[in-house]
Amino acid sequence: MIHVTHLSKWFPNQPVLNRVSFSVDEGESLVVLGQSGIGKSVLLKTLSRLIEPDEGFAEIRTRNIGIVFQKNALFDSLSAYENLDFVMRERTRETAPARRNKIMNYLEWVGLAGSAHLMPNELSGGMQKRLAIARTLIVEPQVVLYDEPTAGLDPITSRLIAELILRLKKEAGSTLVTVTSDVQRAFQLGTKVGILVRTALGAELLMAGSPEEARASSDERIQQFLKGATRGPLTTKITASSESRNNLANKDFWDGDFF
Ligand SMILES: Nc1ncnc2c1ncn2[C@@H]1O[C@H](COP(=O)(O)OP(=O)(O)O)[C@@H](O)[C@H]1O
Ligand SMILES: [Mg+2]
CATH class of the missing domain: 3.40.50.300 (P-loop containing nucleotide triphosphate hydrolases)
Structure with a gap:
């Protein structure tokens, strides 16, 4: 590969x-x-x-190819949910309901389903890392x-x-x-x-x-x-x-x- x-x-x-x-x-x-x-x-x-x-x-x-940066590179002014939605809008043509479904699945996968509305600075270091991982993986890099x-x-x-x-x-x-x-x-x-x-x-x-x-x-x-x-x-x-x-x-x- x-x-x-x-x-x-x-x-x-x-x-x-x-x-x-x-x-x-x-x-x-x-x-x-x-x-x-x-x-x-x-x-x-x-x-x-x-x-x-x-x-x-x-x-x-x-x-x-997806990359998870050491400092996460999250969008500070977007919520956890919006961080994922931003990359999905940029990189896919999925409809709003399909995006919503997938975002909730990925947040669930990384244990952040209850934190969708929080801003990056309201998340702990481990939660920020999980969000950064979800944001990279949601567009399914090989x-x-x-x-x-x-x-x-x-x-x-x-x-x-x-x-x-x-x-x-x-x-x-x-x-x-x-x-x-x-x-x-x-x-x-x-x-x-x-x-x-x-x-x-x-x-x-x-x-x-x-x-x-x-x-x-x-x-x-x-x-x-x-x-x-x-x-x-x-x-x-x-x-x-x-x-x-x-x-x-x-x-x-x-x-x-x-x-
Ligand atoms: N864009 C750059 N311009 C000049 N030097 C750089 C640049 N990026 C990294 N370096 C230098 O390259 C070396 C390796 O950096 P880096 O890959 O960040 O190390 P690390 O193993 O800690 O990740 C360091 O000495 C760093 O200062
Ligand atoms: Mg380094």
Whole structure:
């Protein structure tokens, strides 16, 4: 269903993705793990053609691709019901009664039937995520891309969201690509798992196989990521520029009342 070949993307100031290749069969669920800032969102945006790759190809055998953004991208001034109605009007030719019927079904499916009239800012984080998922799925995409679907949610809500994603996938028979930094959710959601690792040329994708194969992998980089170890072949850059250090040094709060 999805074939990605030697995909590279770089921005003027930095390389982001280097020769990323993978394929996902119809009905499969690929989860790509990676540290914050490594290029997970850039990868999904390239798959959904929101940005163009600099090299390589992303071929997807359908034009009906849905994406659930990390920050949900809900319409703040529309109610839950109206958020779904908006995309149905834009993307389908269904009559008002047919739309109403389908919207109520989808709200029911994600457990928001009683919240149809509420505005996004009146919903909890988990409810907003469920609404964002319903809004993406209501136009029945064959491929669904999830950008950190459980980021910022508590562990129980995260697990419930992942269960919902799997239930809706099964009912719709869709193909998923999820990017996340949450190892537990990756094991729950993925039929196969890959990890983005940083190199001087940008992030490269290491495919680790099924969740069981990933756990049993002898690759030190995969083991380090799965365990969240700070020491190992994967490095994290947390550095201040010398300019900001100088600014700090010039401030006199170090010997003031700051602490
Ligand atoms: N439109 C853009 N222009 C320039 N740099 C960008 C752009 N989008 C993302 N980046 C950079 O690409 C890198 C990867 O970003 P992103 O894919 O958002 O990371 P994450 O893995 O956290 O989702 C970051 O260093 C980010 O600053
Ligand atoms: Mg991101």
